[in-house]
Amino acid sequence: MEYNQRDTAVIVLKDGTVFYGKSVGIKGTAYGEICFNTGMTGYQEIFTDPSYYGQIMLSTTAHIGNYGVNVDEVDSDGIKIAGLVCKNFSYNHSRANSESDLFDYLDKHQLVAISDVDTRALTAYIRDNGAMNAVISTDGKPIDELRELVKEVPSMDGLELASKVSTKEAYFFGDENATYKVSALDFGIKTNILRCLAERDCYVKVFPYNSSYEELLAFNPDGIFLSNGPGDPSALGKLGVLPVVESILGGDLPVFGICLGHQLIGLSKGINTFKMFSGHRGVNHPILNTISGKGEITSQNHGFAVIKEDVLEHAEFEISHLHLNDGTVAGMQMKDKDVFSVQYHPESSPGPHDSRYLFDQFVSNMGKKE
Numbered sequence: 001m002e003y004n005q006r007d008t009a010v011i012v013l014k015d016g017t018v019f020y021g022k023s024v025g026i027k028g029t030a031y032g033e034i035c036f037n038t039g040m041t042g043y044q045e046i047f048t049d050p051s052y053y054g055q056i057m058l059s060t061t062a063h064i065g066n067y068g069v070n071v072d073e074v075d076s077d078g079i080k081i082a083g084l085v086c087k088n089f090s091y092n093h094s095r096a097n098s099e100s101d102l103f104d105y106l107d108k109h110q111l112v113a114i115s116d117v118d119t120r121a122l123t124a125y126i127r128d129n130g131a132m133n134a135v136i137s138t139d140g141k142p143i144d145e146l147r148e149l150v151k152e153v154p155s156m157d158g159l160e161l162a163s164k165v166s167t168k169e170a171y172f173f174g175d176e177n178a179t180y181k182v183s184a185l186d187f188g189i190k191t192n193i194l195r196c197l198a199e200r201d202c203y204v205k206v207f208p209y210n211s212s213y214e215e216l217l218a219f220n221p222d223g224i225f226l227s228n229g230p231g232d233p234s235a236l237g238k239l240g241v242l243p244v245v246e247s248i249l250g251g252d253l254p255v256f257g258i259c260l261g262h263q264l265i266g267l268s269k270g271i272n273t274f275k276m277f278s279g280h281r282g283v284n285h286p287i288l289n290t291i292s293g294k295g296e297i298t299s300q301n302h303g304f305a306v307i308k309e310d311v312l313e314h315a316e317f318e319i320s321h322l323h324l325n326d327g328t329v330a331g332m333q334m335k336d337k338d339v340f341s342v343q344y345h346p347e348s349s350p351g352p353h354d355s356r357y358l359f360d361q362f363v364s365n366m367g368k369k370e
């Protein structure tokens with residue numbers, strides 16, 4: 001396909017490789033780390049997941065847009081991905097409870113989006129060469145200019161993004177007469193995590209990422225939650241987050257961390273993180289709960305992970321979950337405290353509900369304190 005065709009769009013990878021497609025969003029140029037998600041449904045939840053902030057989403061599913069959009073299916077106040085790359089884009093949608101079509105939604109949120117890409121070839125390329133920066137363009141910029149532009153895109157390694165999606169002001173979620181009160185530290189929290197807590201009789205106060213331990217305690221919580229979020233977890237050290245997490249772990253309240261929250265629990269205790277080759281993003285990742293011996297099919301979205309040896313050598317922690325594809329740490333817990341965390345997404349929006357029991361475990365830990 002020639003780039004000078006009308007509506008033709010282009011993807012330029014950091015190493016100079018080029019893929020072509022057609023524009024289905026606004027005319028513009030967007031950049032970020034390109035990563036692929038293998039989920040076959042749940043595109044609206046994925047696009048609005050704050051953990052994807054700064055990343056270009058390459059969807060491996062064959063159709064995007066065919067069931068429209070619904071405001072109840074968002075995981076934040078708007079689209080958070082930096083751009084979209086897909087195979088077939090459906091301008092028609094068909095579903096009883098869809099409110100509008102994806103095309104209008106992308107336009108409303110001013111997203112650069114490209115369809116008709118050979119997504120299988122591009123995914124295989126990233127799988128074999130690792131997650132990498134990319135520029136996607138639908139406004140006719142010459143390839144040479146885009147090859148220069150992609151060199152300027154900041155590396156995800158060391159990039160701090162959580163402060164950009166965390167709430168500016170504390171807010172409440174759920175019924176104020178609920179049995180349990182939870183203070184949640186927000187690094188880009190997915191709304192479905194709040195829904196899962198509220199459904200389990202929790203009233204949640206969501207705090208900005210730079211809140212102090214004292215501010216979290218002033219809500220008089222029964223437990224503390226550490227959220228998911230975008231970027232390199234180790235970059236949050238410079239924002240002073242780790243001493244707050246250390247104080248939380250030093251207290252006696254039950255603690256639950258998901259994804260970035262899990263990584264921060266580790267970092268605050270000297271368990272380091274590393275950048276994975278291409279990360280885990282999809283809705284069918286197999287996990288072994290090493291405590292119960294049971295398997296779980298899980299929803300995942302991460303590009304960093306804690307170093308396994310650091311957990312194994314740590315006196316206070318033990319591994320609770322392992323990723324069965326590559327043996328990476330998928331969950332850990334403190335041996336003598338009600339502190340546990342997982343690298344994956346039990347709120348699973350989208351994804352199977354196998355791991356929702358972790359919310360029950362957190363609530364049950366809070367119940368023990370009564």
Ligand SMILES: NC(=O)CC[C@H](N)C(=O)O
Pocket residue numbers: 051227228229230231232233258259260261301302303304305
């Ligand atoms: N979903 C998340 O919280 C992701 C955590 C972190 N940004 C990572 O990519 O590993």
